[in-house]
Amino acid sequence: MSRIVFTVYCLIIYAFLLAPILVVVGASFNAGAFLTFPPQGLSFRWYVVFFNNEVFLRAIKTSLWVAAVSTVISGIIGTMAAIYFVQFAGRLKDGVRIAMMAPLLLPEVLTAIALLFFVYAIGIGTQTMFAMIVGHVLITLPFVFINVSTSLESYDPAWSMAARSLGAGAVTRFRRIMLPLIKPGVIGGCLFAFIISFDIFTISFMLKSVGTATLPIQLYDYLRTNFTPEAAAVSTLSVVLTLLVVVVTEKFLGLRIHRF
Numbered sequence: 001m002s003r004i005v006f007t008v009y010c011l012i013i014y015a016f017l018l019a020p021i022l023v024v025v026g027a028s029f030n031a032g033a034f035l036t037f038p039p040q041g042l043s044f045r046w047y048v049v050f051f052n053n054e055v056f057l058r059a060i061k062t063s064l065w066v067a068a069v070s071t072v073i074s075g076i077i078g079t080m081a082a083i084y085f086v087q088f089a090g091r092l093k094d095g096v097r098i099a100m101m102a103p104l105l106l107p108e109v110l111t112a113i114a115l116l117f118f119v120y121a122i123g124i125g126t127q128t129m130f131a132m133i134v135g136h137v138l139i140t141l142p143f144v145f146i147n148v149s150t151s152l153e154s155y156d157p158a159w160s161m162a163a164r165s166l167g168a169g170a171v172t173r174f175r176r177i178m179l180p181l182i183k184p185g186v187i188g189g190c191l192f193a194f195i196i197s198f199d200i201f202t203i204s205f206m207l208k209s210v211g212t213a214t215l216p217i218q219l220y221d222y223l224r225t226n227f228t229p230e231a232a233a234v235s236t237l238s239v240v241l242t243l244l245v246v247v248v249t250e251k252f253l254g255l256r257i258h259r260f
Contacts, residue, residue: 021239028232035227046229056234059218060241066129066204066214067197070136074193077137078144079186083178085145086152100145103138111138112206119207126209135203140196144189151185191249195242 023037031041050056078100085096103111112135119131126132155178163173179186201216208217215238223231 024232025236025239027229028236030229030232033228035229035232039229046233049228049230050233050237053230056215056218056222059213059215060237062212063198063215064241066133066136067194070133070140070197071190071194073133073137074140074144075186075190078141078189078193079148079182081141082145082148082152082185085149086155087157101142104142108139108200108202109206111135112203115203116206126207129209129212131207132204132209132212132214135207136197136200139200139203140193143192143196144186147185147189147192148182149185151182155181187249191246194245198242199238 026039027035027037028046029042029044030036030039031043031045032039081096081100085093085100089096115131115135115138116126119125119134124130159177159181160173163177168176199216200214201220204214205217205220208214213221215234219231219234222234
């Protein structure tokens with residue numbers, strides 16, 4: 001009986017979490033002229049409008065590019081920081097952890113304002129996308145660090161010592177021994193980083209260059225003057241792209257732990 005109650009409880013939680021997404025997806029097929037739910041008939045009309053909207057398509061390309069670059073940088077720095085934290089930090093562990101987790105402790109808007117002041121103080125400004133990428137890396141870095149650190153907790157340094165005794169260099173030990181074992185943590189952290197970077201609004205809004213807009217910013221600007229189902233179509237495609245990234249990553253990279 002308790003198992004049935006627990007199952008029902010889980011289903012209710014899942015339904016509560018998925019309901020807003022299902023409403024948006026349903027509204028995207030609305031045949032009417034305004035964003036309403038339930039939809040006034042079913043139609044692909046607003047998807048056709050969306051795929052002919054150069055502004056939204058350009059915003060999606062910008063979001064994908066910024067998210068990809070930020071994920072690569074966060075993945076490299078976060079993995080290196082996690083390795084240092086677990087294996088070499090020693091008494092500095094608490095300080096390293098606090099430093100890596102600091103971006104999550106502050107409200108995102110304060111971080112964005114501080115970064116805006118900083119990039120102008122050092123003379124970079126927001127003329128290029130450099131400032132936005134720095135902001136995205138700062139926000140996504142803790143997620144890579146957490147995932148890789150968790151994977152490294154179960155890593156036995158004796159495996160690297162054994163490889164070293166057989167003549168393997170540092171790069172070979174990392175590539176052939178450590179990386180396959182912590183790969184789920186690295187991939188999981190990078191997936192979190194990509195999804196968060198793709199959807200982040202405040203950092204992008206404060207640090208964007210003139211004439212540049214990511215998808216969340218473009219959608220925000222659109223909804224200030226329009227309330228058509230095209231906004232729901234854009235949001236639905238954003239969800240589909242996120243799921244596609246997860247599925248493709250699992251298919252070609254895998255999230256399973258390699259064991260001896």
